Amino acid sequence: MTFTAELAGVPVQVKCRFEENRDFLANYLTDREPKAAVEPSEDDLRRTRLEMDRMAERQGFRYERVADSYLENNALHRLIVQALLPFGVLLLHGSALCMDGEAVIFTAPSGTGKSTQARLWREAFGDRVWMINDDKPLLRLSEDRVMVHGSPWDGKHRLSRNVSAPLKAVIRVRRSEGNRIAPLTRDEAFLLMAKHSWMPEDPEEAKRTMALRQEMLDRAAFYGLECNMSPEAAKTAYRGVFGC
DSSP: OEEEEEETTEEEEEEOSOHHHHHHTGGGBOOSOOSEEEOOOHHHHHHHHHHHHHHHHHHTOOOOOOOHHHHHHHHHHHHHHHHHGGGTEEEBOSEEEEETTEEEEEEOSTTSSHHHHHHHHHHHHGGGEEEEESSOOEEEEETTEEEEEOOSOOTTTTOBOSOEEEEEEEEEEEEOSSOEEEEOOHHHHHHHHHHHBOOOSSHHHHHHHHHHHHHHHHHSEEEEEEEOSSHHHHHHHHHHHHOO
16 A cells, blocks of 8 residues: 655655555644655565564563564564654654743653653643654754654654644753752753664764764754653753753
8 A cells, every 4th residue: 555654754655565554644644745755665574573583582582473464563663763864854762842832852771661751741740741752753843943842653652643833952860869850961962863863874874963963963962861750850851951
């Protein structure tokens, strides 16, 4: 089947085998003329299966065989992110929310508490906060700023919307007994982007990704948050980022 999905403002033609993957992208379907195209091949599915095998081995658990539709979904994700790169779009692993019309992204290794911090903000600030994406938001350069866009790949809590907001800050989360926040140095921010943003294997695409990271470093603010899981953590982070 063939359809067009618009992600980060870019219409992408998608060819896939499984109806459930069209349903997965239902909130992003568009009638706009596509500017890029993706179609997972059998090789893409085999590659995805091998990557899952390796991840299972590294993490020390037994890999369970998954359906081909799931493999296709993961292959589509990689191919779409790759297709968006020429349009100034970068995938960042993090939990993105919108606070008073501006986006804040929490980044951290899985299990550290980035989704928990996003939840604490929703609890502390109520209707002023809503989720953009809880796992894989898309960042796109737009003139003199960075826009944060939702995607359907949104983590185990399935928190996302097909929306966008200008980026206010990226916050690195580390656990601590107390709560404090401070700006990151440029070197720290660079390492953060390198660790949590997608990097393609192709050398030319990798160079383009590096340049895109550098531009985003120039246009966004980066902070380090050391925090516990109390409501005060959200208030500390908010005061540090918004100066209120």
